[in-house]
Amino acid sequence: MFKACIFLLTALAASPLAQAQIFQRELGDFDLKLGTTPSRSMAQGLVKPTSPGSDSFHGGLDLSHDSGLYFGQFSPSMGLSPDSTLEVDSYMGFKHPFDQTLGYEVGLIHYSYPKLSPLDSQEFYGGLNLLGNRFGASFSNDPNRQDSTLFADLSGTQPFGIGVSLKYTTHQLGTPATVDGGSISSFSDWSVQFSRQWMGVDLNLIYSDSSLSGSNCSAYSGHNSQCDGLLTLKAVRSFY
Template identity: 55%
Template sequence: MTRPLLLLGAALLFSPALMAQQMKRELGDFNFTLGTTPSRSMAQGLISPSATGAFHGGLDLSHANGWYIGQYAPSMGVAPGSTLRLDSYIGYKHHFDSTLGYEVGLIHYSQPNIAGADSHALYGGISVLGSRFGGALRDNPSNRTGTLFADFGQIPLLNADLTVKLAHHQLGTPFTIGDGSQVSAFSDWSLELSRPWLGIDLNLIYSNSNLNGGGCDAYAGINTYCESVVTLKAQRSFF
């Protein structure tokens, strides 16, 4: 997939004529999806679970035999201070029946406007009785990351979806903080409850890491903030 194709897709995403978050079409044995949210179940949890910019979107092409290819831009780089990010992936997904399946794939992360920012990740997971459990290993020389992801689906008593993520980061070069000590590795995690309400997606997120104080200068993980934070996010799609 080329950058012009992605930008064309993004233009379609923000057309007021579209009435859904995802537009799907069948092309023979292929299914084509264009939308503002990642269409891959495992990729949504392991590639870009949330957008980093105001404008985001992607496209996905899958075959009836289980193979798929796609590209998602968590940031289109059009907002001030943001840069274009592209997450491209290829993978295979198979269901044994309605309760059990698996998925494996390869992700390529890139920031075309920044030299040397590319990296890769292998991901995979299983779906069991409506829940999803996955993991990914990202090969980035400056920060090698292993991620575990679990989406438990809707919790009956809370009437909300529960998602948990845990990551461990190994820095390629130890980071020296103010007191002279070094940080060579750290872990972070997040727990998210989400549910729709009056057309709005409500998300309650708790995030934290094992770094604190001056050690947070070395933080570059899956969360927005290094230390313990509770965030309430309300998001409404334009279409």
């Protein structure tokens, strides 16, 4: 079943006049960033600023050294609404450019849910930056499941000023889910996002889907907000 939804998400901030999404300051050999979106390139493909159904207040910090070492925290959801849960994503890694067109990055993300501690998980990631485009992969090995993700962000190639990002993930369950007398031990999901700025507003058109359908969707526990095909139009405006 295919469903279409439209979400209008507004990021709140201190100043109503400025429109930058990131505050930046140098601290000796370190560079500190505070913002409403993840500032780290590869982690940005995995740590999502927000998702349909979650509260719209989110943000984090990023601290990087001239050597390429960095670490930071980001909260995609502050758990302010009844249907959302506080989530804090902590990451650290190393980024090294070979030149202005090519570089690599590796790191680790820890997903923490203070109110749901058994759901904490870790994810290793790595990839290449090529001409402004990011190609990466990640792997998480949790006690009861394994997730493998491929993602690409074609920000360096924007036909008609439109950015494109894609993500594909396979999920292997440690304990198969039982549905209608059968069992489901694995499934996959994917998403594609088109983005463009218009008059200070970030416009995003997102399509997501999975390999499950019908009653099998009761076993779904992937990255997308729902199992079936979903088309989402998201508009974000920052007021600082």
